[in-house]
Amino acid sequence: MNKLKLGYAPTRRFVFSAEDAFKYKVLIREKIESIGLDIDIVDLEGLNSEGLLYDDHINADEIIERFRQERVDAVFFPHCNFGTEDTVARVGKALGKPVLLWGPRDEAPLEDGMRLRDTQCGLFATGKVLRRFNVPFTYVTNSRVNDPVFERGFTNFIAAANVVRQFRSLRILQIGPRPSSFWTMMCNEGELLEQFGIEIHPITLVDIQRASQQIEKGNGSELAEAVDYIKAKLDYSEVTEGDVKRIAALKVAMRRYAQQTGSSAIAIQCWSSLQDAMGIMPCLANAILTDEQIPVTCETDIHGAVTSVMVQAATMNQAPTFFADLTVRHPDNPNGELLFHCGNFPLSLSVEEKPKLRKHFLFDDHSPGTHEGEIRGGDMTLARFDGDHGEYQLFLGRARGIQGPYTRGSYVWVEVNDWPLWEEKLVKGPYVHHSVGIHANAIPALYEACQYIPGLKPDPVDPTEQQIQAWLRGASM
Structure with missing residues (x-):
């Protein structure tokens, strides 16, 4: 970029x-x-x-x-x-x-x-x-x-302008259609193009399978580098050398397709046809690419991919995003929630020195390729670009990591200011169970960017719109 x-x-x-x-x-x-x-x-x-x-x-x-x-x-x-x-x-x-x-x-x-x-x-x-x-x-x-208020305002404006420029030139690589049972992942490709200029470049799972197989057979330097990276960063004792190579080949293939098509992000149908065709999960490949500033969203979530690009742009591309399900409430904290996905959170966020490369724990085939473990807590922004009936909004909220029970997959427990309010807003829409997180305060920049994107309304839950505006005038938040 x-x-x-x-x-x-x-x-x-x-x-x-x-x-x-x-x-x-x-x-x-x-x-x-x-x-x-x-x-x-x-x-x-x-x-x-x-x-x-x-x-x-x-x-x-x-x-x-x-x-x-x-x-x-x-x-x-x-x-x-x-x-x-x-x-x-x-x-x-x-x-x-x-x-x-x-x-x-x-x-x-x-x-x-x-x-x-x-x-x-x-x-x-x-x-x-x-x-x-x-x-x-x-x-x-x-x-x-x-005065600090000038530096704050100028810095936030530059971040907002970075969101706008990346949003206006956004192309998403779509690998496969959405899973058939995930109606929540429907999106209107024509509407995204007409209203926002967002382009979708679709390819099939066969395309990515063939490209991955060619890379795997070729044994080139790019593949070797990806294999070495996986072995250096993860405990891969539960999978085979062949599994590592296939996962690395998939990662290289996805990156090449993104570069060749000028795509800023990828949305992939991560289950279950990919497992039938290649025998692996793409979760770790998704994680590595997201760390490389090519965010990858699961279950062909196009709106999630849009969100990911906006959120990382709001930090001037200085921090990786993570793509998570809003999953279950904390067993003890009424404002606590589990952010989870099967194994796709960036390795750079892991709290473990060597997180585990494992086989999937839910699906019957238990294919290898999930990168599991807890990620670090701290202050975060959670966001979601979404819409229906021709109207689009950007959900914005802040959270902080808290302690919680162990669970499988990539995860972090967080606390928000008023979970019942969040839950009501998310259920009543136009949102779904997917969100994008980042370990930074990206909310003011994303809020400001919306005024330059006709047809996109900011929808902050915490801080409120009035609190964001006051912060930009110099107040604390």
């Missing part, structure tokens, strides 16, 4: 201090670079002598052309004084990318009563004009350059 590109378009208005605006252009640039985000910044240098957006000296068309040529993913319009609201709005409208509006807090008037910037006043003006142009935008509270 290429770095996110941010268009940096600092703006001023001619009636206020040009010198002070230039000073703040430099200070703000230095601040956002110091945050340490892995992004590329495209500025206005060379378009005029100041590198600032202001009327009569640089027009919207020149800025739009530069940002389009550079393929920016989002635009930041820091108001270094009052700013030029009409040009800001024209650029924002033409680009159609996420827009960040903010300006540094004004100092006290000078001794003679003159004011150098009137930045806050200009923010009011630009906000109104952006609305006139139907440009959605993110706003960070008028604050000083080094």
Whole structure:
């Protein structure tokens, strides 16, 4: 994944201090670079002598052309004084990318009563004009350059923009149809394309079987690397060397198909035809690929794959997701719940030094390929993109790991603020029993991203929408 590109378009208005605006252009640039985000910044240098957006000296068309040529993913319009609201709005409208509006807090008037910037006043003006142009935008509270609320808001905006850019270019590799008995996994492929531009690239289980067999017979370096990785990371004493090789070959085949088709995620029919054809479960292959930032969802869960890409993008792809069933309530904790799947959670999350590679414990054939064990707890985000009847929502909630009984498969017990409320919301829909977790607070970025995705409504259960908004203004959460 290429770095996110941010268009940096600092703006001023001619009636206020040009010198002070230039000073703040430099200070703000230095601040956002110091945050340490892995992004590329495209500025206005060379378009005029100041590198600032202001009327009569640089027009919207020149800025739009530069940002389009550079393929920016989002635009930041820091108001270094009052700013030029009409040009800001024209650029924002033409680009159609996420827009960040903010300006540094004004100092006290000078001794003679003159004011150098009137930045806050200009923010009011630009906000109104952006609305006139139907440009959605993110706003960070008028604050000083080094105030924590600015860094928080800027960082969250970049993460939200990363969600939007990956969502807008999303293609999912679908390996096989959904299991016939899983009506919950129905999705409307045409609707996903029409409403969101999400593409599905379907292949059959025969395709992946043939590709895996060719890789297994070929004994190439990629296969050898995957075999060595499995043997180094897992206790595989319960399965055969042949099983390890077939699982590794499947992992390599899935990755190649994803790369060849330009797919960001995979949804696979993990049972039961695959076991009949290949004699293995894909769970461990799913786990390894998810650790490699190609999330794989079970039971051909297309909406789950969409969720996975969004959630990992909200952390700037710095943490792996895990794909889980919401399974049973904790035997003692009324707000506790088991997050589980047969054996697909990323190895990097395991609490054991060498988790077990085992045979499946439920199905009659007991095929090998499940990666079992508990994963670490801590604070997590749980999310689910889902919809029906043409309406889509993004469920958002926070959880933390707790102690609970041993169970088979990949699992972690979690506690939430009010499980009966969660349960009611999930049952009444449009959700299902699948969720995506990540060990990070991805909720504010996902919430903010929704305003740039027409047709997707955020549905936070904890924190509430009001708490998220207050946090973005600087409150604790």
